[in-house]
Amino acid sequence: MAVALGTESAVTTAAVTTAAVTTAAATGNEDGGEGGREGSGRRRDTDVDIRSWPVPTECRDDLEKIVDTHVIRPFLVFDVDGSAIAPMDIASKLKGALVECSFSLIHHAFERDDSFSGLIQQVVILRPAQIKPPSPYKSATKPYHPVSLTPQEVYAEEQRAVKAFALPISSPAAGPSNFPTPPSKFLVPHCDDILMEKINRTTRKSGTRRFQPETRENGRRS
Structure with a gap:
C-alpha cells in the first residue's frame, strides 16, 4: 500500500493497488517494555486480545507464538458509506480502490542518526475499484487479423x-x-x-x- 508520510496525524490520499493487506499491525518494544508491553507488564486499553481469533487450523500455532510477544492493533478500514469493513473483506475491498489514509509519524533521534516510523490510524475508501472490461486477447477466442x-x-x-x-x-x-x-x-x-x-x-x-x-x-x- 502506497502511503506518503507527512506531519503528525497527517492525512493523504493514495491509490491501493495491492491485495497484500494485513488485518492487524504488529509492533514490538514501543514503550520500552519487553515484547511491546509497558514497564509494568500489563496490557493497554488499546491492545487487542487475539487468543480467541478464528484463524485457520494451520495458523493456530503461529498465532499462539505472537500472543505474548507482540501488541496487536486493529487495522481500521471504512467503506464509502462510513461502515467498518470486516477483517476478512479488507483485502478484496482495498484492491484497486482510491483511499484516504490517516497516519501518525514518529521521529526517533539516535545520536547522529534519525529514524522514522509510521502508524496507520484509519483508512477510508473514497472510490471503490473500477471494473474494467476484460481484454479481448484474454478471451478463449482471441482476435486474429492476418496480413491482407x-x-x-x-x-x-x-x-x-x-x-x-x-x-x-x-x-x-x-x-x-x-x-x-x-x-x-x-x-x-x-x-x-x-x-x-x-x-x-x-x-x-x-x-x-x-x-x-x-x-x-x-x-x-x-
Whole structure:
C-alpha cells in the first residue's frame, strides 16, 4: 500500500493497488517494555486480545507464538458509506480502490542518526475499484487479423501514394503551372544527374581524373 508520510496525524490520499493487506499491525518494544508491553507488564486499553481469533487450523500455532510477544492493533478500514469493513473483506475491498489514509509519524533521534516510523490510524475508501472490461486477447477466442497485402501490393500502394502527394513541377515545354515551383531542395534530380554524381564521387575517391562528358565544338573534341 502506497502511503506518503507527512506531519503528525497527517492525512493523504493514495491509490491501493495491492491485495497484500494485513488485518492487524504488529509492533514490538514501543514503550520500552519487553515484547511491546509497558514497564509494568500489563496490557493497554488499546491492545487487542487475539487468543480467541478464528484463524485457520494451520495458523493456530503461529498465532499462539505472537500472543505474548507482540501488541496487536486493529487495522481500521471504512467503506464509502462510513461502515467498518470486516477483517476478512479488507483485502478484496482495498484492491484497486482510491483511499484516504490517516497516519501518525514518529521521529526517533539516535545520536547522529534519525529514524522514522509510521502508524496507520484509519483508512477510508473514497472510490471503490473500477471494473474494467476484460481484454479481448484474454478471451478463449482471441482476435486474429492476418496480413491482407503481399509485399508487392504494399510497394504498389506506396508508389500510388507518392504520385498522389507529389508536387507538380513546372517545365518550359509544358508551359506555366498553376502551382508555384518548389525550392530546389525539394526537387528530385534526374537519373542521369544521379549517375554522373556517383561516377564523379567514385573517381574522386580513387584519385583518377574527373570524368567529363564528351562534347564537340567547331568540329573539335574537348
